[in-house]
Every structure is written in C-alpha cells, then in structure tokens.
Amino acid sequence: MADGLFPAEPFLAPETGPLPADPVSAGRRLTQRQAEAVRLGAHPLARVDPSIRIHPDADPDRTASADNAASRPLRCGTCRHRTTATYPKCLWRPSSPGPVPRVTHGPASDVRAWWPACRDWQPREEG
Structure with a gap:
C-alpha cells in the first residue's frame, strides 16, 4: 500500500x-586517569585540591587491582576523613572555617579506598 505518504521499502539507517x-565507560576512564595520576606520583584529588600531596609513607605503586592491602595501610580507605555516607568523599578541612575543599558534587571527588594516603591522613578510630 504505497499511497505516497510512506516509501514502499522499509527505512534503513x-x-x-x-x-x-x-x-x-566514563567511570572506567575516570578510574584509569586516577590510576595514571597515582603512577606519576600525584594524588588523584589534586585535580580538585591542587595543594594535596601523597603521604611520604604511602605506597604509590599499589593500585586498585593489587592484593597487598594489609602490607601498607596508608590508604584513603583507612583514613578518618573519608566518609561513605552517600558517596565516598574526603571531609578533611583546614583549621580555618569554610567549605570542605575536596568535595564537589560529582564523581571526580569520590575517594577510592585504594588511593595512597595524602599528607593529611589520620588513622580511622576503631569502635
């Protein structure tokens, strides 16, 4: 039934x-960029807070796929400033009042547990 409104052949893209x-995926690309930053000696949150540096006792060679988590505990995942309330964020703030400098409203500031600790690392209080 070709009455001129529609072509007789089926439409093909x-x-x-x-x-x-x-x-x-975008999330995987973000993880790859973060792993590359760690490999180059930069903390992944340096894109959000340029003053952040890796802790001198942290092991920057450990990646998300490494299985030596217990051998070097200086990771963001063991820091008291990391929260996982809704999203994993670093709630460290300088002694001056004001906004938390390492938190954005996006995935770029989600703190992965495998990241090497920064100079502001403090052990998480057990209990």
Whole structure:
C-alpha cells in the first residue's frame, strides 16, 4: 500500500561503521586517569585540591587491582576523613572555617579506598 505518504521499502539507517569491540565507560576512564595520576606520583584529588600531596609513607605503586592491602595501610580507605555516607568523599578541612575543599558534587571527588594516603591522613578510630 504505497499511497505516497510512506516509501514502499522499509527505512534503513545509513551505515556508520563498526562499533568498538569493548567500549570503555566514563567511570572506567575516570578510574584509569586516577590510576595514571597515582603512577606519576600525584594524588588523584589534586585535580580538585591542587595543594594535596601523597603521604611520604604511602605506597604509590599499589593500585586498585593489587592484593597487598594489609602490607601498607596508608590508604584513603583507612583514613578518618573519608566518609561513605552517600558517596565516598574526603571531609578533611583546614583549621580555618569554610567549605570542605575536596568535595564537589560529582564523581571526580569520590575517594577510592585504594588511593595512597595524602599528607593529611589520620588513622580511622576503631569502635
């Protein structure tokens, strides 16, 4: 029934080329950038707070896939400033009042437990 309103042949989308075999999600790309920052000796939160530095006793060679978590405990995951209330954020603040400098409203400031500790690291209080 081709009355001129619609083409007689079915509509086919034009070829756009093959899709990537394994597309990388935005979250995975963020994790890769963070791991690269650690590998280069920078704390991943330095993009949010440029004054942050890795703790001198932390092991920057440990990555998210490493299994030696107990051997070097100076990780963001063992710090008292890291909260996981809704999202994992660093609630450290300088002695002066004001906003928490390392928190944004996006995933760029989500603090991964495997990150090496920064100079402001303090052990989490047990209990």
